[in-house]
Amino acid sequence: MEDSISKDLTCSICLTIFTDPVSLLCGHSFCRKCITNSLSIKDQCPQCRTTVPKEEKYLPTNHILKSLAEKAKEAEKIKREQGDETTGVAQFLCPEHEEKLKLFCETDQQLACVICRDGERHDGHKFKPTKEAATSRRRELEKGMEHLSDDINAIESLANTQREEITKTHVMSQQLMTQISTQFEEMHQFLRQREEEIKSELKEKKTEAVEEMTETLKVMDLALSERRELQVKMTAALEISDAVKFLQSWTEVNNMLTPECLFRPRANDLQVARTSLSLGPYESHLQFFVWKEMLQVVKPQAELLSLKSYRGDLTVSDDGRSLLCIHFKLRIHIVDESDAREHAFSVNEFSSGQHYWETEVGKGGYWELGVKGHFLKYDGQKYVISNQSSETELTFTDRPRKIGVYLNCSSKELSFYDADKMKHVHTLSSSLMSLPVSAYFNIGPSEDIDPNPLTVCWY
Structure with a gap:
């Protein structure tokens, strides 16, 4: 009967006894909060699927159901409390003799009733009243609590110190990361600067060498142009078969020539300017020399011990x-x-x-x-x-x-x-x-x- 009543007073949405129950026009009842949430999703009764008009969403409390639901909740509470008391009393009874557990067996370290004390199983055992045994053990527990509290404080202190060490490690790691980046950047900067200086020196040497060779080439080009011009005129004169015309042409060519100019090679006066481009030891031992140079700017250096x-x-x-x-x-x-x-x-x-x-x-x-x-x-x-x-x-x-x-x-x-x-x-x-x-x-x-x-x- 009680189960049937509880079932009738149960919301079909949350499956618990009604809280602030309301009823729809279709006759079904729900908790106000449950039906409000349901209708906000779909305008239908959760049980019969009847459409619920918008004006019906503002529902008054069903006071009869509310009263019955509150009484049902109170009845369940009383029933639970009575069950707890029954269980509690049963827990303090000897499971073998159903007598109150008034004694504590010091030998077996367990609760016992007066019948247990006189039985063969506890023959020759030492007993104390439960209150006295509880008092002595409470004192032991309190002492243990003091030690436990001290130990907890000590562990907490150690844990806090460990957290501080973890934080310090993070901070130190970040500082070292920054330091490493800074020191490598200093070396990179030195190497980049030294690279530019050596490249600049190479460019200057290249420019000087190319300028010298270019001037030599200009002299060669001028001499070549003059010799080719003379070659053309001499060839033209040799092609004239008429003696008078040849001699006229010869006179013009002869005025441009001297025996020395004609038969002495001009190439003897010219010399190819060879490249002298060199970086000395930086050409073959660049890394070693730059490393030695970098030692002078590295800080800190190895100790100069005496x-x-x-x-x-x-x-x-x-x-x-x-x-x-x-x-x-x-x-x-x-x-x-x-x-x-x-x-x-x-x-x-x-x-x-x-x-x-x-x-x-x-x-x-x-x-x-x-x-x-x-x-x-x-x-x-x-x-x-x-x-x-x-x-x-x-x-x-x-x-x-x-x-x-x-x-x-x-x-x-x-x-x-x-x-x-x-x-x-x-x-x-x-x-x-x-x-x-x-x-x-x-x-x-x-x-x-x-x-x-x-x-x-x-x-």
Whole structure:
């Protein structure tokens, strides 16, 4: 019966009990909002398809249906609440004995009734009243909530910091993109300018050469014209068979000629002007020369390091660029290894910014390059990264002739490069690196005389 009434009070459009119901002339009823939306699309009753006149679209509320619909909604609400209470009570009853769950088994960590407590399954178990058990667990939960809250705050702080790092990375990337574009544009501008200068020099040389050859050609054309004119007159005279007329013509031609002019070749006085167009080394080694020129405008350049030695058997050249090791046999008196490792450093010190320098290692049998406590070492057989007390062996495809060292003071990172190919070899990070630092160098020990010193590259 109730289901039938609910069905009669249900809108056929939204399939729920009427809200502000209205009735059409055909007798069918709908929610005001539902039928208004329907009629705005099509002027027909959704159920019987009867056309609805425009004047019928403004419909009054069907108060009888509205009252019945409200009562039906209230009845459904009461029914739901009663069902929830019944379900709630059933939830607090022991499913096995249908007794109230007044106890909590500490052993099994579950609710129990008094019959469960006395049963064999819970024999020897420890029980507490539900209120007492709930109180102790509530305290545990509250403590857990405190820790959870602290952890959430910590994670939120970390997440915020991570977001800031992401933002900083985006900003830094954009700055680096701009910096890269700017620096490449400077090189492009230098190359374009140098290209125009070399082309302009070539054009000037071409103009000078062409002008000289053009003047020579004019002289040749004039001489050629004169000789051809003389050739025509001489040919005409030779074609005259009458002696008197020939002699008359001969007299005219003879006045234009001298034996020297007739029998001495004019070509002997002329010489072809050869092209001397040349750009010197720019003709064959243009890229190399322009690259060397560009080094003078590149900023920043590699550091111009000067060396100083703290060991008697390490000799620094007069210009401060090269480090040479005295033969091993001359320093066998050294016993303390720590003394032997007080090697050579740059006069320059670095405490901030980024720095790069290159060193020619030649064919040295032993060398160390980097900063104190952090360096790349070659012992004649293998390459090793030494970082305080740890060492890492590296693999090189070729034996480099020149090593580049890049120091980033802010991140305390030290990178090594095969400077001939500008190929990255290894990067080490060390929070233990204390600033300021100086560039570090060492040669030896080696049992062979090494005529090749370590030499800092200056560009």
